[in-house]
Amino acid sequence: MIEVQRLSKFYGQRKAIDDLTFTVEKGEILGFLGPNGAGKTTTMKILTCFMPASAGVARVAGYDVFDEPLEVKRRVGYLPETPPVYKDMVVRDYMMYAAALHGMHGPGARGAVDAALGKCGLGDVRNRLVGNLSKGFRQRVGLAQAIVHNPDVLILDEPTVGLDPKQIIEIRELIKSFAGEHTVILSTHILPEVQATCSRVLIINEGKIVATDKLEAISARLRKGNVFSVIVRDEASDLAPKLRKIAGVGEVAENGKFEGGNRYTVSASNGEDIRSALAETVVKSGAGLLELRRESLSLEEVFLKLTTVENTKGAQQ
Ligand SMILES: Nc1ncnc2c1ncn2[C@@H]1O[C@H](COP(=O)(O)OP(=O)(O)O)[C@@H](O)[C@H]1O
Ligand SMILES: [Mg+2]
Numbered sequence: 346m347i348e349v350q351r352l353s354k355f356y357g358q359r360k361a362i363d364d365l366t367f368t369v370e371k372g373e374i375l376g377f378l379g380p381n382g383a384g385k386t387t388t389m390k391i392l393t394c395f396m397p398a399s400a401g402v403a404r405v406a407g408y409d410v411f412d413e414p415l416e417v418k419r420r421v422g423y424l425p426e427t428p429p430v431y432k433d434m435v436v437r438d439y440m441m442y443a444a445a446l447h448g449m450h451g452p453g454a455r456g457a458v459d460a461a462l463g464k465c466g467l468g469d470v471r472n473r474l475v476g477n478l479s480k481g482f483r484q485r486v487g488l489a490q491a492i493v494h495n496p497d498v499l500i501l502d503e504p505t506v507g508l509d510p511k512q513i514i515e516i517r518e519l520i521k522s523f524a525g526e527h528t529v530i531l532s533t534h535i536l537p538e539v540q541a542t543c544s545r546v547l548i549i550n551e552g553k554i555v556a557t558d559k560l561e562a563i564s565a566r567l568r569k570g571n572v573f574s575v576i577v578r579d580e581a582s583d584l585a586p587k588l589r590k591i592a593g594v595g596e597v598a599e600n601g602k603f604e605g606g607n608r609y610t611v612s613a614s615n616g617e618d619i620r621s622a623l624a625e626t627v628v629k630s631g632a633g634l635l636e637l638r639r640e641s642l643s644l645e646e647v648f649l650k651l652t653t654v655e656n657t658k659g660a661q662q
Contacts, residue, residue, distance in 0.1 A: 346371045346498060346528040347392065352401035354387050361387040363552040365401070371497075372525045376539030377532040379549040380652065385532035386426055388549075389500050392530070393423040406497050419447070422496040422527070426503055428487030432476030436467060436486055439475055443490035457493050465489040465519060481512030488519060492527070499529045505538060517542050536645050550652040563651075564641040571613040572640040575623055576606040578633030585609065587626050593617045606635045 347369040354362045362384040369375045377385050390396040392403055394414040402409065408416040431439055440462060444454040462468055465485045470478060475486055484504065491499055504520065505513045520542055523529055533539060539546045540560060547557040556563050577584065588597045588611055595614035601607065613619045620637060627634045 346373075346406060347530065348402075348404040349388075349392075350402045352388070352391065352403055353399050354384075354391065354396075355399045361552055362549075365549070365552075365554055367547055367554065367557055369528055369530060371528050373545060374520070374524045374529040374531060374543045376543030376546040377530055377549070378534070378536070378539050378546055378648070379532075380534055382551075383534075383549045384552040385534075385549065386502055387552075389423070389425075389502050389530070389532060393421055393500050394418055395423075419494070420497045422491030422494065422499045424487045424491045424499075424501045424504055426506075428484060429490070430475050430483055430486050432474070434475055435471075436473055436475055436478070437462070437471040439486065440489060440493060444493050447494040449494065457495065460495075461489040461493040464492065464522075466515075479512070481508050481515060484508060484512070484516055485519065488516070492523070497528060499523060499527045501529065501531045503532055503534070505533070505535070536648055548648065548651050555651045556647075561641070564647050571618065573611045573613070573620060573623060574636070574638055574640050575609045575611060575627060575634070576603060576636040577609070577627060578606050578635055579631075580607055581630055581632035584627065584630050584632050587630055588623065591619060591622045591626055593619045593622070604636075606633075610640070 349365055349367050352362060352365040353360065365388060377388070379385055387396070391398045392405060392410060394410050394417050397411055404410070405417045406420045408420070410417050434442070437458065440458040441454060444458050449457055462471055465488050467482070467485055467489055470482060475483060478486065488501075488504070491501070501520065505516050508516060517538070520529060520531060524544070531538075531542060543560075545557070545559055546563065548555050548563075575588075585597050585599055588594060588609065593613055593615065595612040598610045599607075600610055611619070611623060620639070624634060624637055627637070
């Protein structure tokens, strides 16, 4: 649905994005994650035909953003960083205006506006002034204007910025409800946001892609070898030697008391899944298995690893 090839953008001498290549499949919600200044807004402005690229190609629904901007705009809904909502307009009038910008008039426009208002939970505030709405509801109006022409693709630039926690959850749920029907790219510098909303994540830093994959795959890739956490009920001095004897086990560390038991961290020497062997050994030892799980990095840890220069190279391999 979205294809980006070797896309770069210079602002004067300054390179804001550098040779980006990625694709987004139909129905996906892609999280576009990166710290401030990473190049998220720049990329989104290019994809929505607000600004030309300096080099490279971007296609949306098969149309080139540079050669066929009208075709692209017809298929893309855009919620910019600063939502284009007019405070002195009534919600429904504003939506009719947004529909007119997309070339819709008359009963067709009214139907589209009512559908968008309904999807965004704005039916009850349709006759209120935009300026009198809460920030969360104003953001819903921003989303409603982005979907009014029923676009295939939605491009949302930091859609939850400045909202309170309850509003954030509501907006995230709303965005999730768009998946499948619309292909969504959502930018954020907030890590839990992609965990809560997105099926896949593309991490950029200083204009370059540092990783793109499913979240679990990114943390798996960053793991140096599989690490497993084992928690047992009893203090069992002979358990660590027994674990070390299992084929495929590398190091075993005794971490002491942890969450009502005793914790051991076990690494697999060549990345094998050793869980069933671990479980069997622990159960046989009679130490009382309370928990066995594979350790994975939190998104915060992944992000820090990926956006520090030292680790950038490793992540791209
Ligand atoms: N209009 C502009 N003129 C010059 N530099 C810009 C302009 N817009 C953005 N930049 C620079 O380009 C880089 C990427 O910015 P941006 O795409 O807004 O990042 P993000 O949205 O990830 O915070 C930043 O270093 C920013 O300072
Ligand atoms: Mg931005």
